[in-house]
Amino acid sequence: xxxxxxxxxxxxxxxxxxxxxxxxxxxxxxxxxxxxxxxxxxxxxxxxxxxxxxxxxxxxxxxxxxxxxxxxxxxxxxxxxxxxxxxxxxxxxxxxxxxxxxxxxxxxxxxxxxxxxxxxxxxxxxxxxxxxxxxxxxxxxxxxxxxxxxxxxxxxxxxxxxxxxxxxxxxxxxxxxxxxxxxxxxxxxxxxxxxxxxxxxxxxxxxxxxxxxxxxxxxxxxxxxxxxxxxxxxxxxxxxxxxxxxxxxxxxxxxxxxxxxxxxxxxxxxxxxxxxxxx
Amino acid sequence: xxxxxxxxxxxxxxxxxxxxxxxxxxxxxxxxxxxxxxxxxxxxxxxxxxxxxxxxxxxxxxxxxxxxxxxxxxxxxxxxxxxxxxxxxxxxxxxxxxxxxxxxxxxxxxxxxxxxxxxxxxxxxxxxxxxxxxxxxxxxxxxxxxxxxxxxxxxxxxxxxxxxxxxxxxxxxxxxxxxxxxxxxxxxxxxxxxxxxxxxxxxxxxxxxxxxxxxxxxxxxxxxxxxxxxxxxxxxxxxxxxxxxxxxxxxxxxxxxxxxxxxxxxxxxxxxxxxxxxxxxxxxxxxxxxxxxxxxxxxxxxxxxxxxxxxxxxxxxxxxxxxxxxxxxxxxxxxxxx
Numbered sequence: 001x002x003x004x005x006x007x008x009x010x011x012x013x014x015x016x017x018x019x020x021x022x023x024x025x026x027x028x029x030x031x032x033x034x035x036x037x038x039x040x041x042x043x044x045x046x047x048x049x050x051x052x053x054x055x056x057x058x059x060x061x062x063x064x065x066x067x068x069x070x071x072x073x074x075x076x077x078x079x080x081x082x083x084x085x086x087x088x089x090x091x092x093x094x095x096x097x098x099x100x101x102x103x104x105x106x107x108x109x110x111x112x113x114x115x116x117x118x119x120x121x122x123x124x125x126x127x128x129x130x131x132x133x134x135x136x137x138x139x140x141x142x143x144x145x146x147x148x149x150x151x152x153x154x155x156x157x158x159x160x161x162x163x164x165x166x167x168x169x170x171x172x173x174x175x176x177x178x179x180x181x182x183x184x185x186x187x188x189x190x191x192x193x194x195x196x197x198x199x200x201x202x203x204x205x206x207x208x209x210x211x212x213x214x215x216x217x218x219x220x221x222x223x224x225x226x227x228x229x230x231x232x233x234x235x236x237x238x239x240x241x242x243x244x245x246x247x248x249x250x251x252x253x254x255x256x257x258x259x260x261x262x263x264x265x266x267x268x269x270x271x272x273x274x275x276x277x278x279x
Numbered sequence: 280x281x282x283x284x285x286x287x288x289x290x291x292x293x294x295x296x297x298x299x300x301x302x303x304x305x306x307x308x309x310x311x312x313x314x315x316x317x318x319x320x321x322x323x324x325x326x327x328x329x330x331x332x333x334x335x336x337x338x339x340x341x342x343x344x345x346x347x348x349x350x351x352x353x354x355x356x357x358x359x360x361x362x363x364x365x366x367x368x369x370x371x372x373x374x375x376x377x378x379x380x381x382x383x384x385x386x387x388x389x390x391x392x393x394x395x396x397x398x399x400x401x402x403x404x405x406x407x408x409x410x411x412x413x414x415x416x417x418x419x420x421x422x423x424x425x426x427x428x429x430x431x432x433x434x435x436x437x438x439x440x441x442x443x444x445x446x447x448x449x450x451x452x453x454x455x456x457x458x459x460x461x462x463x464x465x466x467x468x469x470x471x472x473x474x475x476x477x478x479x480x481x482x483x484x485x486x487x488x489x490x491x492x493x494x495x496x497x498x499x500x501x502x503x504x505x506x507x508x509x510x511x512x513x514x515x516x517x518x519x520x521x522x523x524x525x526x527x528x529x530x531x532x533x534x535x536x537x538x539x540x541x542x543x544x545x546x547x548x549x550x551x552x553x554x555x556x557x558x559x560x561x562x563x564x565x566x567x568x569x570x571x572x573x574x575x576x577x578x579x580x581x582x583x584x585x586x587x588x589x590x591x592x593x594x595x596x597x598x599x600x601x602x603x604x605x606x607x608x609x610x611x612x613x614x615x616x617x
Contacts, residue, residue: 106317112282
């Protein structure tokens with residue numbers, strides 16, 4: 001599942017159209033758009049809103065829990081003090097500084113996204129070029145640090161990606177909406193490519209316990225009414241059994257028919273399972 | 280196009296590390312790497328939510344200044360060869376290799392590699408420790424390649440060369456550079472020093488193949504040790520960890536025979552021997568992360584805060600290996616951890 005956080009509708013619109021996302025009618029306070037494996041939220045401007053939306057989205061849509069198979073992506077427009085960098089340049093962010101606290105955050109940069117990289121400073125208020133030091137090259141936004149802090153509370157760092165598109169050079173006059181939308185549209189292919197590549201982040205872990213093994217272990221745990229600790233031990237022994245012997249878990253299947261009438265008989269059966277798996 | 284970044288695609292540079300000669304040298308070695316400035320290396324290295332196994336596949340480099348401890352007392356889980364003034368230092372955190380049984384996976388929150396560039400500070404701390412060593416009748420014994428593999432890094436950071444030259448000028452200092460690398464070539468041309476031991480960890484080929492990812496095959500390590508011996512270096516052989524697996528006795532017998540078919544036993548300085556053992560907290564942490572290797576799922580026991588085989592198994596492994604080694608080396612040349 002890819003969870004995308006954008007601040008503004010105009011940033012989200014080309015993505016919604018490209019992937020045919022549909023508005024979630026049940027999400028009233030936060031506009032959310034859903035696709036097969038994409039959830040996009042339009043959080044509004046500011047790092048607090050970005051953090052709240054990111055936490056809420058991960059809590060609601062990270063179905064597998066603990067980030068298994070989930071990637072969080074912040075996409076948005078950013079100001080760029082360096083006028084040599086053309087408008088419409090899409091950057092992968094490798095360092096985020098929260099201007100108010102001077103705390104730094106470092107996205108993992110595991111994937112080669114084929115994009116130029118830059119750092120980003122998240123401000124609490126809109127800023128103009130005059131307020132930025134002359135030698136500053138870092139992009140400027142109002143959401144990045146909030147998004148990253150919240151995402152890192154739920155997901156491993158490698159699954160957090162921040163993309164920023166240069167929309168202005170921090171001039172005082174605001175850009176018109178249609179120009180900003182066309183800037184995003186001009187980079188939609190690159191954004192789609194990042195989403196595609198981010199799939200790789202979801203399939204990195206290898207566990208010898210296959211879904212069928214999980215089902216067997218769960219069934220066994222239910223039928224014997226194993227404690228949480230015993231369930232944990234059972235999985236550990238089962239994993240070791242598969243890795244050491246390169247076999248499946250058929251050896252413990254007969255225990256499914258055994259009934260435990262009380263704690264003592266359950267523990268006897270559990271000990272017998274242990275002996276089989278550790279033999 | 281590869282969808283993943285390669286090793287050292289990014290180099291994090293601590294502000295204080297800028298201006299050190301070593302920093303410039305390392306950065307020049309990776310001209311295409313993206314440099315990211317950090318206030319303190321721990322912002323990157325020690326941040327929560329990292330994934331060691333995933334990072335190990337595409338390690339980043341972090342250049343930093345060690346502002347904390349520069350010298351540590353040797354661990355009781357490591358052999359000291361009867362030398363009481365046993366210390367170690369950590370010039371580099373983490374290793375280029377990815378051994379399945381390595382404790383570093385549980386010790387550090389990150390697989391990224393930290394290189395401390397303030398070498399002179401490390402030298403000074405050792406000079407001070409030599410002067411203040413508890414037993415002035417024996418030298419200060421200092422493994423410098425302890426939580427890493429320095430020789431494997433030598434073409435990136437010439438720490439081995441620096442430490443050999445440093446030890447040459449220090450009386451009462453004995454250093455050990457332990458490695459699984461075959462990179463002896465990077466030390467060729469350096470005058471051997473009797474107080475700088477080059478130590479090779481040797482494992483049966485099947486262990487190297489299955490559990491020591493990224494390391495050179497054992498034959499190449501033996502060949503590197505041979506070149507070192509021929510050049511006149513004191514060479515130590517390390518059989519550590521000795522692992523139990525189906526056919527282990529034959530595999531270790533073959534390893535010892537192969538080793539001494541190439542290396543003349545009379546030229547070997549000494550050997551160390553130890554079974555698998557690990558701090559229990561590290562072991563627990565690693566098992567949570569790594570579900571791809573059977574080596575963590577053997578019949579280990581916890582004694583105190585150490586996870587290892589049962590004592591009877593440990594004794595069987597070490598007695599067998601000792602017996603095999605004593606065909607070539609004197610008993611007092613073999614230091615064993617059981």
